[in-house]
Amino acid sequence: MEMSESNPSEAQAAAQEAQHLRATLNRHAHLYYVLDAPELPDAEYDRLFQRLQALESTFPHLRVPDSPTQRVGGAALESFAKVAHRVPILSIQTETDTEASGAQAFDQRVRKGLGLAADAPPVDYVAELKFDGLAISLIYDEGVLVQAATRGDGQTGEEVTANIRTIGQIPLRLRAPAPGVWEVRGEVYMRRDDFDALNTRQRARIAAGDKGEKTFVNPRNAAAGAVRQLDPRIAAERPLSFFAYGLLRHGGGSKPNRPAEEGVTRESGAGDGGLADLLAAGLQTHAQALDRLREWGLPVSEQVRVVQGAAGLVEFHARIAAERDQLPFDIDGVVYKVNRLDWQQQLGFVTREPRWAVAHKYPAQEQLTVVEAIDVQVGRTGKLTPVAKLHPVFVGGVTVTNATLHNEDEARRKDVRVGDTVVVRRAGDVIPEVVSVLAEKRPPDTVPFQMPSHCPVCGSLAVREPEEVDHRCSGGLFCSAQRKQALWHFAHRRAMDIEDLGEKLIDQLVDAGLVKTLPDLYKLGFTALVGLERMAEKSANNVLASIEKSKDTTLPRFLFALGIRHVGETTAKDLARHFGRLDAIMDATVEQLLQVPDVGPVVAQSVQSFFAEPHHREVVAQLRACGLKWAEGEPTAGANLPLAGQTFVLTGTLGQLTRDEARARLEAAGAKVAGSVSRKTHAVVAGAEAGSKLDKARELGIPVYDEAQLLALFDQLGV
Ligand code: IVH
Numbered sequence: 001m002e003m004s005e006s007n008p009s010e011a012q013a014a015a016q017e018a019q020h021l022r023a024t025l026n027r028h029a030h031l032y033y034v035l036d037a038p039e040l041p042d043a044e045y046d047r048l049f050q051r052l053q054a055l056e057s058t059f060p061h062l063r064v065p066d067s068p069t070q071r072v073g074g075a076a077l078e079s080f081a082k083v084a085h086r087v088p089i090l091s092i093q094t095e096t097d098t099e100a101s102g103a104q105a106f107d108q109r110v111r112k113g114l115g116l117a118a119d120a121p122p123v124d125y126v127a128e129l130k131f132d133g134l135a136i137s138l139i140y141d142e143g144v145l146v147q148a149a150t151r152g153d154g155q156t157g158e159e160v161t162a163n164i165r166t167i168g169q170i171p172l173r174l175r176a177p178a179p180g181v182w183e184v185r186g187e188v189y190m191r192r193d194d195f196d197a198l199n200t201r202q203r204a205r206i207a208a209g210d211k212g213e214k215t216f217v218n219p220r221n222a223a224a225g226a227v228r229q230l231d232p233r234i235a236a237e238r239p240l241s242f243f244a245y246g247l248l249r250h251g252g253g254s255k256p257n258r259p260a261e262e263g264v265t266r267e268s269g270a271g272d273g274g275l276a277d278l279l280a281a282g283l284q285t286h287a288q289a290l291d292r293l294r295e296w297g298l299p300v301s302e303q304v305r306v307v308q309g310a311a312g313l314v315e316f317h318a319r320i321a322a323e324r325d326q327l328p329f330d331i332d333g334v335v336y337k338v339n340r341l342d343w344q345q346q347l348g349f350v351t352r353e354p355r356w357a358v359a360h361k362y363p364a365q366e367q368l369t370v371v372e373a374i375d376v377q378v379g380r381t382g383k384l385t386p387v388a389k390l391h392p393v394f395v396g397g398v399t400v401t402n403a404t405l406h407n408e409d410e411a412r413r414k415d416v417r418v419g420d421t422v423v424v425r426r427a428g429d430v431i432p433e434v435v436s437v438l439a440e441k442r443p444p445d446t447v448p449f450q451m452p453s454h455c456p457v458c459g460s461l462a463v464r465e466p467e468e469v470d471h472r473c474s475g476g477l478f479c480s481a482q483r484k485q486a487l488w489h490f491a492h493r494r495a496m497d498i499e500d501l502g503e504k505l506i507d508q509l510v511d512a513g514l515v516k517t518l519p520d521l522y523k524l525g526f527t528a529l530v531g532l533e534r535m536a537e538k539s540a541n542n543v544l545a546s547i548e549k550s551k552d553t554t555l556p557r558f559l560f561a562l563g564i565r566h567v568g569e570t571t572a573k574d575l576a577r578h579f580g581r582l583d584a585i586m587d588a589t590v591e592q593l594l595q596v597p598d599v600g601p602v603v604a605q606s607v608q609s610f611f612a613e614p615h616h617r618e619v620v621a622q623l624r625a626c627g628l629k630w631a632e633g634e635p636t637a638g639a640n641l642p643l644a645g646q647t648f649v650l651t652g653t654l655g656q657l658t659r660d661e662a663r664a665r666l667e668a669a670g671a672k673v674a675g676s677v678s679r680k681t682h683a684v685v686a687g688a689e690a691g692s693k694l695d696k697a698r699e700l701g702i703p704v705y706d707e708a709q710l711l712a713l714f715d716q717l718g719v
Contacts, residue, residue, distance in 0.1 A: 014055050018062045021052040025068040026297075030175060033168040034299045066144050066172040071165050076231035080158035083149040086183070087248055089135060090154060092335065093353045095360045103313035103336065106358045110338055113347045113355055122309025124339040126286045127316040129303050130359050131243055132330040133189030133223045136164060140182045143174040150227065154352065160227050163235035164188070169242045175297035184298060185246035188227055190219040191328045194239035198222060199436065203413060217423050217436050218366055219330055241329070244298040247289040249277035275345045285339045306339055317360055324362065325428035333361035366425045366435065367400075369393040371418055374405065374449050378457045380485035382473040386411045386449065388422070388434055396426030403432040407469045408451045417446040457481050477517065477615070484510050486563050490518055494569055495561035496553060500539070500546040508532050519622035521547060555582060555630045562620075564610045566603045574598055574672065575607070580633040586611040586620070597645070597672070641670025642717045646682040648673050649697070652690030654707045662710065669719045677702065685710050 028045055032038040049068065056063040063070065095102030110123055137157065139147040148164035149157040164170060167188065190198070198216065205213040216222035226238035283289050287306050294300050307316055313336050320334050338344050338356040347355040373389040386405040393400055403424050405411040416422060416434050421441035426432040451471050455462050460475030473479045477486055487506045491498040501521075509515040514528055524547065529540035553561075559582075560572035567575070578596040579585045585607070593604035610616055648671050650659055657665075662685065663673045677684060677696040684697040685705045697704050705713070 011059060014059050015062060018052060018055045018059075018067075021048055021055070022064075022067055025049060025052065026171065026173065026175070029068060029168055030171065030297045034297060065146075068172070071168070071172070072233060072236040073165075074162045074232050076233075077162070078230070080160060080228070080230075082152075083147065083157050083159045085137060085149070085152075085155060085157060086250055088154050088352075089137060089151045089157070089185070090349065090352050090354055092357055092359045094333075095358055097360075100310075100314040100317075102358075102360045103317055104310045106336060106360075107310035107313065109355065110343075110347065114343055122312070123343075124285075125307050125309075125313055126290070126337045126339050127305050127307050127313060128245055128335045128337070129243075129301055129320065129327075129331045130333040130335045130361070131187035131189050131245075131301075132220050132332045133187040134220070134227060136160075136186060136188050136227070136242070138164065138170065138184040138186070140174055140178055140184065142180070143178045145170070145172050158228070162232040163227050163229055166232060166236035167240045167242055169299045171297040176295045178296060181250040183248040183250060184244050184293060185248070186242055186244035186298070188223055188240055188242050189329055190223040190226075190239060191241055192219060192330065193328060194241070195219040195222055198239060214439065215436055217438060242299055243301050244293045245290075245300070245335075247278065247283075247293055249281050251277045251280065275341055279341055279345070284341055286337050286341065286344070287339055289341075313360075321362055325430075330365070331362070332364070333359050335359050363395075363397045365396045365427050366423050367393045367395040368421055368438070369400075369424055371416060371420045371422055371434075373418055374411070374416070376452055376456050378455055378473055378479065378481035380481060380488070382455075382475070382479060382482045382485075384451065384455065384462055384471040384473065386451065388416055390422075390424060393424060395424055395432070396428070398426065400424055400426055400432045403434045405434060405449075408464070408471060409469055411449045411451075415448060417442065417449060419443045419446045455479055455481075477619075480510050480516075483516065486518070487515065487521070489563045490521075490561045491550075492561070495557055496550040497557070498546050498550045500543040505532075505535075505543065508535075517622070518619055519626055522551070522623070522626035522628075551627045551629065553628060553630050555632060558582070558623075558628065558630055559585070562610070562616075564607055566606045570672075570674065571599065571603055573667070577672075578635065580635040582620070582632070584635060586617065598674075641668075643669040643671035646671045647680055649675070649677050649681050649684045649693060650687075651684060651693035652687030654685075654687040656707060656711065665714050665719045669714075669717050 025045070025048055028038070028040045031040075032045075052067065053069050056067065056069060095106065097105075107123065107125075111120070114123075116123070135151040137149045137151070138145060139149075145161075145165065147159060148161045148170075149159050151157050165172060195216065195218070199222075202213050202215045206215070216225065222238065223240055226235050226240055229235040229238070278289065283292065287304075290300050290304060303320065305312075305316055307313060317334055320331075324331060336358050338347065344354070344356040349355065370391045371388045372391055375387050375389055377385045377387050379385060385407070388403045388405055390401055390403060403422075405414070405416055414434060414437060416437055419442070421438045423435040423438070424432055425435045451462065451464075453462060454460065455473035455475055458473060458475040458479035458481075460473050460479060462471045463474050464471045473482065475482065477483055484506050487501070487510070488503060490496055491501040491506070493499075498521075506515075509521075509524075509532075512532065514524065515521055524544065526540055526544060529535055529543060530537055555576040556569070556572040559567065559575060560569050574596050575585055575593075579588065588608065590601075590604045590608045593599055593607055594601065596604075643666065648666050650662055650673060654662060666673050671682075674681065677693050677700065679700060681697070681700075681702050683703045683705055684693060685707070686694045686697075687707060694704065
C-alpha cells in the first residue's frame with residue numbers, strides 16, 4: 001500500500017495500525033525474551049516489525065519512545081549524565097558463613113528487631129538469588145520507561161537509558177496499567193553462553209586485525225562494560241539479560257529523578273526506601289511486589305521462594321548451592337528479605353544497610369592467578385593435553401594448581417602464555433579451566449604457546465591427524481603413558497581377565513619401571529610387588545595368582561588382548577576360527593586376511609601391519625615363552641559345524657539364558673554372533689523388549705526365533 005501523510009483518514013488508519021502493531025510486537029517480545037516461549041516464527045516477527053518501521057517513516061509522529069523500533073537509537077554520547085537517586089540504592093549486609101549459622105544469625109536479628117516472642121511463629125522470608133551483574137534502577141512514568149540509571153555510589157548514578165532500552169527483556173511500556181511513577185530495581189547480567197559466544201566473536205575480530213576490540217574477563221565485567229558503553233549501537237550488540245528484584249513507588253506521578261546538578265533533594269519517605277508509598281498502593285509483601293513486576297512483563301527469577309523461618313532459609317541456601325552450577329548465569333550467593341513490607345519498614349536501616357535483608361554468599365568460582373608454566377600431559381590413549389600450571393589459588397572450595405587448556409586450538413584461541421594473569425574457574429566437580437587472560441597484565445617478552453613436536457613422555461613424534469583436534473604420541477607401546485593403556489586393555493575381563501590388576505596398580509607398576517612390556521607382567525615376583533606402596537602380602541599373592549591363572553586362555557582372547565587397532569572381540573573370534581592357529585594369522589598376507597568373513601581392508605591392513613612390526617612379534621614370542629597357552633585348531637576348523645557360516649543377532653532380554661550363554665552355545669555350533677542386523681544376518685533371536693533390531697529383521701524378512709525356539713535348536717544340535 002502506498003502511504004502519504006496528506007490524507008487525514010489514511011493517517012488515522014496508520015495510527016491505529018501502528019498501535020496494533022506495537023501491542024502485537026510487544027506481546028511477542030515478552031513471550032520471546034521474558035517467558036522464553038515464543039509463539040511467532042522469527043520471520044513473521046520481522047515482517048511485522050518492518051511494517052511498523054515503514055509506517056513510522058511515512059508518519060514520523062507515530063515514532064513514539066515506547067515503539068519497539070526505538071530500542072536501538074540515538075547517537076554516541078560524550079559522557080553520561082548524572083542522576084540523583086530519589087531513594088538511595090543501599091548496599092546489603094553480607095554473611096559469608098557457608099554454614100547454616102549465617103541464616104540463623106539473620107533470623108535472630110530480625111526477630112529481635114521486631115520484638116517477637118520466642119514462641120511466635122516463624123517469620124516469612126523471600127529467598128532470592130544474588131545475581132552477579134550490576135544494579136540498575138528503571139523509572140516508569142505512566143507505564144513508560146523514561147529513565148535507567150546505574151547504582152553509582154548509591155546516591156548518584158549514571159543515566160544509561162539508551163543502553164538499557166536495547167535489552168529485549170526490559171519492557172519499554174509495562175504490560176498492565178501502572179499509574180504514577182514507579183521505580184523497578186534489578187540486575188543487568190550476561191548469561192554464560194552469551195558471554196562465551198561474545199568472547200568467541202571478539203577473538204575473531206581481533207584475529208581479523210581489529211585493533212579496537214578486546215575479550216572480556218567474565219560475564220559481569222562484560223555486562224558492566226556494555227551498560228557503560230557510550231555508543232548504544234555497540235551496547236545493542238552485547239547480549240544482556242535482566243532480573244527485577246525490587247519495586248518502589250514514588251507518590252504523586254512526578255517526573256524522573258532530576259539531574260544531580262540540581263541538588264540531591266530527596267522526597268519525604270526516602271529514608272524508608274519508598275516503602276510507605278508501596279503500602280499506600282496496596283502492596284503488603286515483597287512477594288506481591290514481585291508478582292506485580294511479573295504482571296507488568298518484567299523478568300523475575302523463577303527461583304524466588306517464600307520460605308518460613310531460619311530453617312526455610314537454610315534449606316534454600318543448600319538447595320541453590322547444589323543447583324548453582326546448572327544455572328545459565330553466575331550468582332555469588334542468595335539474598336533473604338523479610339516478606340512483610342510493614343515489618344521491613346519497622347526494621348528500617350543501620351547506616352547504609354537495611355536490617356530486613358541480607359546476602360548470604362557462596363565461595364567464589366572464579367579467581368585471578370598467574371600461569372607459572374604450561375605442561376603437556378600424555379593420556380592413556382596417547383592424547384597430548386596442554387595444562388596450565390598455576391600459582392595455587394583457592395577457588396570453588398578447593399586449592400587449584402592445574403587448569404586444562406584442552407588442546408592446541410583452545411590454547412591458541414585463548415592465547416594463554418607463561419607469565420599471564422588469568423581468570424580460573426572451577427564450578428562444581430568440573431575440571432578447572434582458564435576462562436580468560438588479562439591482556440593488560442601480560443608481562444613483556446612472553447611467547448605464544450606451542451604444542452611440542454615430540455611426546456614429552458617418550459620423545460616419539462607427536463602427530464595431529466588432519467581433521468583431528470588432538471595431538472597424539474606416535475610411540476605406541478614404547479610410550480609409558482600408552483603402555484598403561486595397553487596393559488589395562490590386556491588385563492580386561494573380556495581379554496586376559498586378570499582380575500586383580502586394576503588401574504591403580506598398573507600406574508604403579510609402569511611408574512616404578514617394573515613393567516615395560518606385556519611379558520614383564522608374567523615376570524613379576526612377590527618381592528617386587530610387596531615393595532609397592534599400599535601393597536599387603538595378601539594382595540600381592542592375589543595379584544600373582546590372577547596373573548598365573550590368565551596364562552590358560554583362548555586364542556580369540558589372546559588376539560583381542562594384544563590391542564591390535566580395529567580388532568575387537570568379534571573380529572578376534574573370526575580370525576581365530578578362520579586361521580585356527582596364531583602363526584597362520586601372524587604370517588597372513590592382506591589378501592589372505594580378506595578371505596575371512598566380515599574382515600574388510602581396514603582390518604586386514606591393521607592386522608598385517610601389526611604383525612609386520614618385529615617388536616610385536618617379539619612380544620608374542622616372549623608371552624608364549626612365559627607359558628601362555630591356548631588350544632589351536634585346524635584352519636576353518638568350524639567349517640563342518642552345523643551353524644558354520646551363519647550369522648545370528650541377539651536382541652532383547654532372554655529369560656532362561658544370559659546373552660553370554662546364548663552366544664557361547666551359538667558359537668559352539670559354529671555360528672557367528674553379530675551386533676547389528678543386516679542383509680547378511682541369517683537369524684535374529686528376540687527376547688523381551690526387543691527393539692529396533694527386531695523391527696529391522698522383520699523389515700528385511702529375516703527369520704526371528706524366540707528363546708524357546710532357540711533352546712529347541714540347541715537341543716537338536718546337541719550344543
Ligand atoms: S536487593 C536493600 N536482591 O547485590 C536490598 N540485590 O544489594 C537491596 N543483587 O549490587 C538489594 N541480586 O545489585 C537485591 N536478588 C537481589 C540481588 C541483589 C543481586 C546485588 C545488587 C547490589 C548488591 C547488593
